[in-house]
Amino acid sequence: PFLPPSAPLKGSVVLGVVGAASGSLSYLRGWKRAQWWDGALTFWDDFTQDGALDSSAPSAMPVGSLAVSETVPAGGEVQVTFLIAWHFPNRTPQRCGWSAVEGKEKEVVGNYYAKRFKDAWDVSTHVSRELTSLEARSRRFFEDLESSTLPPVVLDAALSNLSTLVTNTTFRTADGEFHGFEGCNEHSGCCYGSCTHVWNYEQATAFVFPRFARSLRESEFLRNTMENGLMGFRSYLPDGEKIWERAAADGQMGCLMRLYREWQLSGDTDWLRRLWPQAKRALEFAWITNGWDGDRDGVMEGVQHNTYDIEFYGPNPLSGIMYLGALRAGEEMARAVGDSEAASEYRRLFERGRDWISKNLFNGEYYIQKVVPRPPDQIAEGLSLGMGAANTLTPDYQMGAACLTDQLLGQFVAHVAGLGYLVDEAQVHKALESVFRYNFKPNLSDHECVQRTYALNDEAGVLIASYPQGKRPAIPFPYYAEVWTGVEYHFAAHLIYEGMLKEGLTVVEGARLRHDGERRNPWNEPECGYHYARAMSSWGVLVALSGFHYSGVERQLTLVPRLQQEKFRTFWSAPSGWGILARTIEGRRQEVTAEVHEGKLAMARLVVSQAGNRAGKKVMAKLGDQALPATLRDEAARHVITLDREIQIVPGQPLQV
Numbered sequence: 001p002f003l004p005p006s007a008p009l010k011g012s013v014v015l016g017v018v019g020a021a022s023g024s025l026s027y028l029r030g031w032k033r034a035q036w037w038d039g040a041l042t043f044w045d046d047f048t049q050d051g052a053l054d055s056s057a058p059s060a061m062p063v064g065s066l067a068v069s070e071t072v073p074a075g076g077e078v079q080v081t082f083l084i085a086w087h088f089p090n091r092t093p094q095r096c097g098w099s100a101v102e103g104k105e106k107e108v109v110g111n112y113y114a115k116r117f118k119d120a121w122d123v124s125t126h127v128s129r130e131l132t133s134l135e136a137r138s139r140r141f142f143e144d145l146e147s148s149t150l151p152p153v154v155l156d157a158a159l160s161n162l163s164t165l166v167t168n169t170t171f172r173t174a175d176g177e178f179h180g181f182e183g184c185n186e187h188s189g190c191c192y193g194s195c196t197h198v199w200n201y202e203q204a205t206a207f208v209f210p211r212f213a214r215s216l217r218e219s220e221f222l223r224n225t226m227e228n229g230l231m232g233f234r235s236y237l238p239d240g241e242k243i244w245e246r247a248a249a250d251g252q253m254g255c256l257m258r259l260y261r262e263w264q265l266s267g268d269t270d271w272l273r274r275l276w277p278q279a280k281r282a283l284e285f286a287w288i289t290n291g292w293d294g295d296r297d298g299v300m301e302g303v304q305h306n307t308y309d310i311e312f313y314g315p316n317p318l319s320g321i322m323y324l325g326a327l328r329a330g331e332e333m334a335r336a337v338g339d340s341e342a343a344s345e346y347r348r349l350f351e352r353g354r355d356w357i358s359k360n361l362f363n364g365e366y367y368i369q370k371v372v373p374r375p376p377d378q379i380a381e382g383l384s385l386g387m388g389a390a391n392t393l394t395p396d397y398q399m400g401a402a403c404l405t406d407q408l409l410g411q412f413v414a415h416v417a418g419l420g421y422l423v424d425e426a427q428v429h430k431a432l433e434s435v436f437r438y439n440f441k442p443n444l445s446d447h448e449c450v451q452r453t454y455a456l457n458d459e460a461g462v463l464i465a466s467y468p469q470g471k472r473p474a475i476p477f478p479y480y481a482e483v484w485t486g487v488e489y490h491f492a493a494h495l496i497y498e499g500m501l502k503e504g505l506t507v508v509e510g511a512r513l514r515h516d517g518e519r520r521n522p523w524n525e526p527e528c529g530y531h532y533a534r535a536m537s538s539w540g541v542l543v544a545l546s547g548f549h550y551s552g553v554e555r556q557l558t559l560v561p562r563l564q565q566e567k568f569r570t571f572w573s574a575p576s577g578w579g580i581l582a583r584t585i586e587g588r589r590q591e592v593t594a595e596v597h598e599g600k601l602a603m604a605r606l607v608v609s610q611a612g613n614r615a616g617k618k619v620m621a622k623l624g625d626q627a628l629p630a631t632l633r634d635e636a637a638r639h640v641i642t643l644d645r646e647i648q649i650v651p652g653q654p655l656q657v
Helices: 038-050 120-146 152-166 204-208 210-223 249-266 269-287 317-336 340-360 405-417 425-439 485-497 501-514 533-546
Strands: 012-018 025-028 065-068 081-087 170-172 178-180 303-305 311-313 548-551 556-559 567-574 577-586 589-599 601-609 621-623 626-628 630-635 638-649
Touching: 012 065, 012 120, 038 065, 081 120, 120 152, 120 577, 120 589, 152 204, 152 501, 152 533, 178 210, 204 210, 204 249, 204 533, 204 567, 210 249, 210 269, 249 269, 249 303, 249 317, 249 405, 249 548, 269 317, 317 340, 317 405, 405 425, 405 485, 405 533, 425 485, 485 501, 485 533, 501 533, 533 548, 533 567, 548 567, 577 601, 589 601, 589 638, 621 638, 626 638
Parallel strands: 556 601
Antiparallel strands: 012 081, 025 065, 170 178, 303 311, 548 556, 567 577, 577 589, 601 638, 621 626, 630 638
C-alpha cells in the first residue's frame, strides 16, 4: 500500500484454496514481525499445536499461510487444490532488464495479462471457475503428444523446452506483443531484444503458439527495419520507437525464412503483403556498398556479425547458406505478392550463390570459411559490433577451416519451411556425416574447453566446432569448444531429415541425459542465462521425425514419417489447430487418418509416402461419415491425393483416406 501506483513492484498476490469443506480452512493474515526467525517459529508453533492456524491473529508482515484440515481414510487419498495468483501490471524496461529508448527506462510497458484481469483476486476467481476446463485442455494436449509412436526422448525434448515460454525469458507487453530475452538470470532477463540470431533456431512458437511467432515477425520487419533495410538484431522498449543500429547477417536472413514459414503455415497472404515492403528492403540490404553481398553475386563476402557475437570476414557456410535460404524464400514470397521482377532476380542470385558455395566452400567433407580481410573503410555502417577482430586486415575470431555444427543451419530451416535443398544434396549429406564424426563426442572426459562448460566428464555432447585437419587459428571464434543444446537439437533434426535416424536420436539422447533431473534440471537448458530460447529448436526434432508439413497457402498436408512403423501415430500442430495423424499399413493397403482435437484444419490435398515404394492403384476418402471424391497420382515415391473440394477438418469429424 505504500508504493506509488506506477511502481514496478506495485501489484497483488493471492494464496487461495479451491473447494475446501466448510470449517476446514484456517489462516494467518501475516506472520509475526520480529527479528531473526521469530515469524517462522511462531507460525510453526501455532500450526503444530492442533494442525490449524489462529485466524484471529493480526496481520503483521506480508507473509501469510493457509491450512486445510482433512481426514485421510486408511488406504485412501485426499486432494487439496491450492492456488497462487499474481498481478503486477507495471512492467518497465529497467526493472526487467531490457534496454529502453533514452529517457523511457522507467516507462510502464505493462503486462498483457493485466489487461485481462484487474488484480490477483480476479485471476484466482477466473482460474478456480475454469480450472476443470483448463486442466482438461492441457491434459488433452499432453496425452495427444504422449500417444505418439515417436521415441520418448524426442517427446521429452520437445515438451520440456516448451516450459521456457512460461518463464521470465518471455513476456507480452500490455499491447499484446510478444518479446523474448535470450535467457534469464535470477533477478532479470539476460540479453534483451528478441535477438534475431538466437531466436533463429527455435521452432516451438511457429507450431504451438503461432501468434507469438507472427508478433516477432511484425516487430522485426515493421518496427525494427530501417528504410535502407538494416534490421536491428535487438529491439528496444517501447518497441518501434527506436531501431538498434546493428545488423546480424545470420539473424536477418533467418527472419526472412521464418517469415516464409509463418506465411506458409497460416496461409495468410494479406498478412504477407503487409510485411512484404520491409521484407524486400531487409533482403536487398545485403547488396549495399561494402555490405554482405556488395557485388551482388549471391555470395556473402562482406563482414557478417553472427550468433557467436563476432564478425566473420568473407564467405562462410553459416551466413552464406542462410542467405541462399532468404533468397529462395524471397523468390516465393515475391511471386505471391506479384513482384515477378524481384522474384527473378532473387532466383538468379540464389543459383549463382549456390553454385559458388558448392564449388568453393566444400572441401570434400564439409563447408569451410574463406577468410577475406577488409580495411575499415570497406565495411558498411552497422555491420560490425566491436566485439570481434580489432584489426580488420588480420582478423581474429574466424572459423576458417573449422567443421562447424551450424554450417547447415540454413538448410535445416529450409527443410522445416518447405524450401527444398539450398546446396547440393550429396554435399549436405556428407557434411552432416562429417559433423557427426568430428563434433559428436560420446564421452567428454578428454575434451579441453577454457570457455563456458555445459557438458563435461562422461557426458556426451556435440561441439560447436572442431578442427579435424589441425588448422585451428591461434585465436578462433568464441564458443567453438562449447556444447549448446539449441545447436544439438537442430543438428539432430537435420540428421533425421536426411535419413540418419540413428545418429540424430543419439544426439538427442545425449542432450537429454545431461538434463535427466539428476545431473541437471530437465526444464532448464541454459546458455547465456537460464531457460535459453535457442533450445526450443527441440520442437524441430518432432517435426522432422514425424514427417509433418503443412501449407496453408496450398491447403496441403504432407505426412512422410521417418520411422518405418506399420502403425504410426504422431501429434501435429499448426496455426489453425492441433490433433493427431495416424498411418496404418497392412500389406498393400495404407490408411491415413487426420484428427483435429482443437481448432480446425483446411485441406484440399494430402501427400503421403508410399508403403514399400508401391505405386497406388485407387483411393477412397471420407470426412466423418461422408464420402469424399478424390483422385490419386504418384510422384517421387509419394501418393498425392487431391480432394474434389476443399474441406475443413474439425473435432469429431476426422478425415480418413
